[in-house]
Amino acid sequence: MLRRVRQSLRQVLLLMARRPDILCGAIVLSVLLILAVKFTCSRAKDVVAAARPPVRFFSADAPVVDLYLGQLDQVERLKSMAEVSFIFFYAPWCAHSMAARQEVSQVAKKLARQVQFVAVNCWWSQGKCRRQKRFYHYPIIHLFYRRFGPIEYRGPFVAPYIESFTLRVITPLTYLPTRAHLENFLTKHESGVVGFFQFNSSPQPPGYITYLSSALQTLRRDFHGVVRFGVVTSKHVAEAVSLREDETVYLHRRFNSSLIFPRKKLNFTSEAVCKWVFEHYETVVQWLVPPGTKSRLLEDELTKGPALLLFMPHDPLKSEPSAILQQFADIAVRYHSCERSSTDDRLPFYTSLCCRSVPVQESRTSACEVCLRLSGPSLPVSLAPCSFPSASREGDRFETYLNRCCLHQPPSPISMKSATSQGCSHYVSSYSPFTQFSACCKTVEPQLNQSQAKEEPGLPPPLSVPPSSAPIQETENDGIMGLHCRTNRTLRFYVLDIGLNWPLAERLGALSQKNSSIHKGASTEGDGNRDCSFVAIVNLKYEVHYVLQHNPDATLTESLEMFIRNFSSPHSHLQRHLVGEDDRKEGGGGGGADPSEEEQQKQRRLITELTTSSFVSSIMDHQKDVLLFYYTQWCGFCSVLNHVLIQLARLLQGNHTITVARVNVARNDLPWEFMVDHVPSILLFPRHRKHLSVKYPANLPITLPNLLRFILQHSDSLRQANGSSAAAPGSGSGSGSSAVLHAEFLALQHEVQALHHARQRLSQQLAQLWRENRQLKFDIRGIEQSLERQMQEKSRQLAEALKRLQELADASETLLNENVLLKVLLRALRDQTEADEQAEADREEAGQEDGRRAS
Known part of the structure; x- marks a missing residue:
């Protein structure tokens, strides 16, 4: 392995000896690499600046102890010094904390003598609050009543609400010294809890502290205080609510029986009392x-x-x-x-009686009076539906009760002024909590029935409405x-x-x-x-x-x-x-503009902007076809289609029978029958077929040609113009409105053709520009190639010149070496000659000296 490494190193050294430029390049690259590594390592140091030390969050004149360094250990010391403590945890950068700072300062100035106000910075990284607390939002308010707490405030950070909650914590119990105070306490709409404790034997009865903690527990569970706690110390006052035993807790309820805390079944603890109260209390207003x-x-x-x-x-x-x-x-x-x-007669209902007298087939002097009793909250008499069953199923049931109406009742002389008899039978027609029928047998005059029969021939059993059967209102x-x-x-x-x-x-x-x-x-x-x-x-x-x-x-x-x-x-x-944009503008107090100016602005607008108040009247205009565009301000596709809608409105600007409108469904409430399931959506309301509105196909792209085809296909005005022009072009009747519509349609066709020609010209211009751009690209490419060739030629010439210079440098270096060698040889020869001469002179002197001695 070492041999291979040595051989490779030798080959590299030989190559570098043959090509000195490679050696120079390797040296330059190594130097650059070293510099880059050194520069990178120097930048890798920690250059983050240290955080600035925090400053006071509250002003110096505010009666709030500001622990801006997060000294959480100081909080415990301050809590032990006061009966009620108000702890405000904040982050100095939080906008909500900044907004609540002024509100807390106002409350602190009012309640500084009763409450210890403390503010803690829980964002300082070196403080104990940041390390020990895990808050996910700021600010946070905690209140402590002596050692009980924390009671977190979850309401709005407004001074009156914060002050009210703090006062509830200061005095969680309401003292009720007399029966009048107790009655006033229980007549309020909030639920009330009364505790009876006698303070005769000891300063504080054993269960009083538990009852006080229960009131604080309810504030911890519900900051708004839907349940109020009161305390009674007089036995005479406690007897008003049937409290006779000491240390008794009473829950007052309006609709159900009031309760007493079952101490035999449940443990008398603050948690148990609070849970029992919230399980059984009643509230009607929240x-x-x-x-x-x-x-x-x-x-x-x-x-x-x-x-x-x-x-x-x-x-x-x-x-x-x-x-x-x-x-x-x-x-x-x-x-x-x-x-x-x-079933009480005093029920607070409007009751209307719609009655009809039906003659009985077996008797001409008896009639069955059928009354439809309508009982409903605030049902006007004029609008009471006095309709009787007409379906076959209900009609059979109706006839059954009519046949049984006067079977077993003796004829009684009931005057026409009486609405119903004492023995009416009531039966329910169908499921409705406010509707039922009553059938009563009565005596009528035959002449009245005959006159009614003459007035209404061909109708089964004639019906009459006596004067006393007019709708009656019963109000309370x-x-x-x-x-x-x-x-x-x-x-x-x-x-x-x-x-x-x-x-x-x-x-x-x-x-x-x-x-x-x-x-x-x-x-x-x-x-x-x-x-x-x-x-x-x-x-x-x-x-x-x-x-x-x-x-x-x-x-x-x-x-x-x-x-x-x-x-x-x-x-x-x-x-x-329905709420619309016009209602908000009126509510904002912007004032109304001149009606003439508004009308002129509407005429100048290409697209009509509809609101809740103007929607139905504009859509149901029988003189115009309305193309409606549904959009919202947050819909990106809607904004992309605005230019298409504007082009369409410009094309149809001269046609007074078609209106292009749009409505913002996010800011304007519309009737359910005019709502759509998605935006953008386009609907066309033809002028003579408003109930047959046409929706633009969802699978068709929304482009100008497609919109024009959609309008031409479903528009009533354009359809009438085409029909009149095709029916009788020379009959002379085309000079009316149909001729005008036909002329407008032809003008629209000419405008469309002009648009097509403009599009063709634009396409030709774009093609010419594309060709010129392509030619420019070819020219640029040729110039780049020629410049590249010239650069290569110059590079070759420079390389040759560099080579020649290198050869001259090598030759000069050889000459210099030879010159040095010659100088060395000359100096050596000169030294040699001088030495020979000196030796020869020494020999001559020695010979002379020897000759002198010999002589």
Whole structure:
């Protein structure tokens, strides 16, 4: 192996000796490689700059202890010094933390004497908070009541809501000293828990701390506090709710029996009491408070069923609820109160009687009066459907009851003024919670039956409507008592803060306060200003919602009751509310423009932009064919097709019988019959066949020629023009509208031909440009080849010159070597001659000396 390596090295050295240029190249490459490695290693060092040390997040005047270095050990020391602690975990770069900083500062300035406010930077990499806590979002608020906690706040980061939650933690129990306080505590719409503890024997009874912890547990589970905890220390006050034993917990419920915590079955711990309360409490009105971040809170609630949403201004710091909220809660309580029987005559229903008298075949003096009893929430009398069974199956059943009507009843002199008899028999026609028939036997005058028979010959048994059988209305003040148990269209009641949920209210149809139909309900007792509210029913299953249109002559309670009854009716008269862009512009307070200017702008537009309010009137215009383009702002394919639609509108600009329109379905609600399943979509509504709209084929590319063929094939106006021109070209009747249409059609054909010619010219120009471009490419390639040949020739000449120079350098180097050798030889010869001369002179001197001695 070593021999092979040595042989290969020798061959390389011999090759380098023969070709010195290879040696120079190898040396240069090795030097470059060394420099590159050295440069790379020098850049591989850690050049990341150290993070800047954190600074205070809160201002110096804010009463908040800012631990901006993440000193988590200081938090424990500060918690032990205060009864209630407020811990604010933040990240200095987080926008939500920056927004909540001002709100927390406002709360801290108000409650600094009662609460210890601490802010901790949990983003500093060298702090203990970053290493010990695992937070996935910021900011986070934790509250501690003595050693109990943490109680996390999950509400919006708004100062009133944070302050209200902090006050609830400071005082989790409400002291009820008298029966009046207890009655006021239990009459509110929130669920109430009352604990009876006597403080006679000891400063704190044994179960009081557990009860206090239960109240804090409920705040940890539900930050909004849907369940309120009160404490009673007087035995006289406790007897008002039948509490006689000490350390008893009482849960007040409106619709079911109130409960007492079973201490014999369950352990009396804070977790057990909290779990027992949340399993058995009742609520009729639920607050929906968004957490301030992305969540599915609203979706989870709306999927449970139809929801009645009340948007109202809310101040969480008020001790008493507003008048609007109190009325809304009272309506919800009466709506869910099902203790009254459904057969009670005092039921709050509109009842209409539609009656018809049918003569009995066996008797001419007896008649069977059949009444259709319609009972439904807010069912107007004028719209009551007084229809009787006409199908064969229902007709046989109807005849059976008519034959049995007067069989076993003696003839009784019932006057025509009485609507029904005392012995009416009721039978249900079909499944409906509000409809049934009643058949009663009565005595009638034969003359009346004969006159009716003459007026309606050929009809089976003649029917008459006596004056007393006109529809009757029975109304009660309490119109929705127990409606929750008498209808299949049940509602859930929700309250939302309109200040925090204004985008949702605006999307449902709420307008601005200046020019809106938002209900302005009962005024507050404090300042007398009228609170603005907005009410809507949302049915997510059917994707519809209804908006309360308030009657100025009615109160809020009456309007809400009518609104709820209309929704609960089997034949509801509520109209689906549609929201469009024009409603949002009006709600924004932009002001209306001049109608003449708007009309001129519409005339100048090639494409008509439709909205919710103008959609039906524009589509159903019987004077024009309408080509409708469905699009959305987030659809990329829709924006690609805009130029095709603009070209089509320019071609049809002179034709007044065809309109090109488009509608943004993401911002405009449309009736269900005009919706499409995908975008982009194109529909054509012919002028005389609006009910037979034609959809553009999905498998056909949307191009200008295809759109023109689609319009020519299905348009009514162009079809009439072709028919009139083909029927009688010389009859003289073509001077009417058909001739105009034919002329417009011919003009359109000429424009299409002109477009084809322009396209051909454009194709020829493109072909010429392509040929010129190709010729230029060939010229460039020839020039590059000639330059390459010249460069190769110059390189060859330079190589030859370099070779000659190398030969001259070698010859000169040889001459120099020879010259050096000659110089060395000359110097050696000169030294030799000098040495010989010196020796010869020495010999002569020696001979002379010898001669002298001899002489």
